[in-house]
Amino acid sequence: MRCVVSPLMMVRNVKSHLHLRHDVQFPARGRVVTISSGLARMAVPMRSAYVLSKYAVEGFCDVLRCSNLQVFKSTGVQIHRYEMRSWGVKVSIIEPGNYIAGTNIFTESLIQEHGRKMWEAMSEEVKADYGKDHFQARIDLMRQYSKAGNTDISPVINAFTEGLTQKYPQARYCPMDLYFKTRLFVATHLPEFVYEKLYIG
Template identity: 50%
Template sequence: VFGMIGVIKTFAPLLRRAKGRIVNISSMMGRMPVAMRSPYVISKFAVEGLSDCLRHEMKMWDVKVIVVEPGNFTAGTSIYTAEGIEKIGKEMWEGMDEEVRSAYGEELFKKKIALMKREVKNGSTDLSLVIDAIVCALTDVTPQVRYQPMGLYFKTRVFAAWHLPECI
């Protein structure tokens, strides 16, 4: 997020003069809180908040601010691998203090690591949805505020997280 802010600050004068646009890449996780994924989710919520505030601030110069919120495309990007998740999980477990380990328990921790490893394999390998969304965000005459390149399952989850009460 800090890198994103730095780039925006650097190019803001040019964007204002050109009536340009800012396209920030977030994630569906920026609109859907998920247990045990706090660092990632927090960073994506920050991108969403930055983009929404910036959209209002830049409106007076006719600068468009657009967010692309991809679903699960990790299988297509290799950002995460099952081996990498296992390694990071081991480091996280070893780095936790005893109180946190005791509170969550090793069984729950291992279940969450296994779930993440499955999700990496289940993600889409076809990146064309994401590429098409970015192209539209950059070139459409009247771009949407948000593009959500994802399948119906994730669109439904994001919609439910954003619009339904948490108790559901």
């Protein structure tokens, strides 16, 4: 199984539905609810592609909610400017914590296989820089991470439901355990050296 992490697919999907605000059945109302991650607001080692994609989702949704979104007609010439707030379109972001154990999308065997392919694809110079032992230690750490997290994904589903149905939906829903909430608070509100000292080492 190969998982493609791309915020561009999310952007295309959202833009393809914005025209529905003209629909007589849904006049000037609507919801945009996207899923991001708690890692969209704090960087962690060895997850650069994942963190990058989630930061992009957050940025797009924040702009969509608070500012103007330019949508081109099929001609590519005329531009309409949409104020999401003015049109009653509410935008929410779901920022889950660690639910790997509940989704089983990140398994030990998958990590080991990707690690093997990464090592084989490296140049000899890069292999010499990192060293086999250091690289394998990173792989083992990721394998341990795959066993962690919440097994019950209902908090994420509930957050989606609330984002779609509440009269006044939150800008962000954070279905995560106490450890993840504490870490997110430290990363967001305290100086960076505190976060790095506590969680990065």
